[in-house]
Amino acid sequence: MAYKLVIIVGSVRDGRFGPIVASWVAERAREHGGFEVEVVDLADVEIPLSLPAAPPKYAGNSYPRPAGMAVLTSALESADAVLVVTPEYNHSYPASLKAAIDWHFTQWTAKPVAFVSYGGAAGGRHAVLHLENVLTELHAVTIRDGLAFPNYFTAWGGRSSARPTRRRVRENAARPAGLVGGRAAVGAEGRTVPGLTFPRSVALHRETVGAAGHDGRVLLTHIVTASAELAATRSRKAKIATLAAVLRAAETAELPAVIAYLTGQTAQDRLGAGWRTLAELAVEPTPEPSVEVREVDAALTEVAAASGAGSVKRRADVLTALFTRLTRGEQEFLFRLVTGELRQGALEGVMVDAVAAAAEVDAADVRRAFMLSGKLSVTGYAAMTGGAARLAEFRLTLGRPIKPMLASPAESLDEAVAEHEHAIVEYKMDGARIQVHRQGTEVHVYTRTLREITASVSELVDLVRALPCESVVLDGETLALTDDGRPRPFQETMSRFGSTREEQVRALLLRPYFFDCLHLDGVDLLDAPLSERNAALRKVAGEHVIPGEVEPPDAAAVLDAAMAGGHEGVMVKDLTSPYAAGRRGRAWLKVKPVHTIDLVVLAVEWGHGRRTGTLSNLHLGARDPDGGPPIMVGKTFKGMTDELLAWQTKRFQEIETHRDSYTVYVRPEVVVEIELDGAQISTRYPGGLALRFARVVRYRPDKEAADADTIDTVRGLLRGDRAE
DNA sequence: CAACAAGCCTC
DNA sequence: CTCGGCC
């Protein structure tokens, strides 16, 4: 089968040298033989320059995709390797287009990509000269050394290509040597091509995903071993060393998948296969490990791509084929990975440090780039291939969401206020976090986890489009209101927020309440103090700014007003702090009034993971005022120390009435003091009520079931049902 | 065609 | 979303 090279011509402006370079390369490839070449000229496929920087994932997303993007996408999907021909990278190259292509390359992680630039917008004579230089040099290298395209780039690109590798020549023998991959690519690893010097003005760039070829060489078993090592130690330093070693051994092409797997994720956004699907595979393991990370990634891509009728079976089939080739250890690892139960004591936080160690760069630089990209696979790849310089290129980009800053809980309003000399106190509203980007008339809305929801929140898009500015990035909360302007229960907001269906979208109107401004009309404000960001916010968002007061003389009054308005509480924020993207620091403190009630333990579930062998999750019941048996209103596993876990494991088996495979049922006589944020309507619990964020405070041996709080007390904790 | 199961999202 | 354990 021919090896497919897709050449993307990215010169969409004037000049049009791109097609010339592309056809030249295509010709060389055809001469060589064994290649299928497809040239995609982006000028022809009409990708608008306003293309979003990070198109939403394809599966299950109704986001309107420009037709041109589909062309690009299908070309990339079919490619074995990609060459992008563009004007001077980073300059005349339209930023949005560059971002879109970048984004795609991070998706097709296993494909080698090279960029050629030819002088760009200089135009006229200079561009022609540059082009001539490029063609001459390419030709000379190809002929003179018998080396192929990527070798040339690898050699020229210099930097970290000398990373240790376990690749072996014979493993490449099956594929054609030539432009990409194959024997020649192996030969180039870590070498420089003698006699080649390139004047800077030639602007021949190497920007690759997978400089070493598309041929992954880290085996899944290596990942499994590393994961086991991580789980075996509690030392953070040891974990970092283990992870860094794997990163160093990996080829650049497989870095994204390796980073994903070792941080408990897959490279695919959502697989559509979880615990149930995997549990029913029942495939005999193979004795010897052989499967490469690349192969796992390819299989999972297929799983994620399955949709429509028959897709459930399709997913199972692909997974069965994969699992058949895995050892027992690999099967177990993949199972835990997919179900989100890796439990190796290291996720992204540790990986950030590991990337820094492996790439020999400052961890702070990695962390910052991660917060700005939102994807550690992207950041890690950049660090490993381009070092600190490449990391420094990450910045707040319109249309590319960053990780939102998070808040820490405060014990009380007093504590929160005391912690900051200059603070702003704002309402804490019970909705969903949103991050809004606007550039001109183009608006994008993202969730807390950076999922794009633009298409399903048109009312927010329209509203932001009308703000008095050219470009802006806002951080805020969105929720639905009742007719008299009070917040609807969280469940109703979510019903609207989570829906993409037309009827539902129209049924409830979402309102935004912005509380931060990260960018305004060309000025990045991430590092500016909150006071400055707040000024920008007020300037641009006007009536859509969340209620609050700067340095209020009476913070308690703000909290009272928030509660009277039916809100969750208040946030107390340090006015001098910068926007610490992705971090949960003390600069933002949340104050939410808590409620305490006494409930009866009805049963306890056996714990998992570090709680294996202990009775962990309590079933909680409220007293029936009519004298019936306690009415279950929820469960909790929170607030228990190890000591308490041990105690209750023993205690509840003493009053056990019966049990099933994972629950011990007990006589309803133990009273436990429960802290909670409130109650909500439930269609699942018999009393029609459920607890929100319930946690154990302490047991009440001094009380009996008859002393427990009633279901009416719980009902009184429904928000909006309180006398304030 | 309606009900259910699974997966993944919000808090 | 919360909490406790741990580096």
Next chain:
DNA sequence: GGCCGAGGAGGCTTGTTG
């Protein structure tokens, strides 16, 4: 101080099945 993992509540969408 920050990260990790223990697991809670509900909501929506998609595909399958009775």
